[in-house]
Amino acid sequence: MNRRAAGTLRGIAVAVPAALFAALAGTALHRQSVKASGVDIFWGCAAALLLLAALQLLLGAWSRSLIPTAVVGIGCYATVGFLSTGGTGKQLIVADLPGNVWVFGIAAVTVVMLLWCHRYRRRRE
Secondary structure (H helix, E strand, C coil): CCHHHHHHHHHHHHHHHHHHHHHHHHHHHCCCCEEECCEEECHHHHHHHHHHHHHHHHHHHHHCCCHHHHHHHHHHHHHHHHHCCCCCCCCCCCCCHHHHHHHHHHHHHHHHHHHHHHHHCCCCC
């Protein structure tokens, strides 16, 4: 196995737990808000998406491959999808503004991070 493949496999092995962490921590964080002048400001959505972006950027720069970045995004999206499919009253993600921003923001952040991490790819040796 060459060095490039070994680095990618290591990146995937780290990306799966990172995806689970981002999904669980982001789900716990996405509904946090502060009330200002009677209006709820949901800062948790931004913090959850920033956490996901930071993990994707870290893995993309560390592994110098796009695959772990994509694995984190896909794994996080799949886990959040599973968490939002509970029965009535058992869902952890409700279809309201912060829930929609969290769910659909995962896909948007993943695309942006894939484009950003493209610069860290290993050049052909």
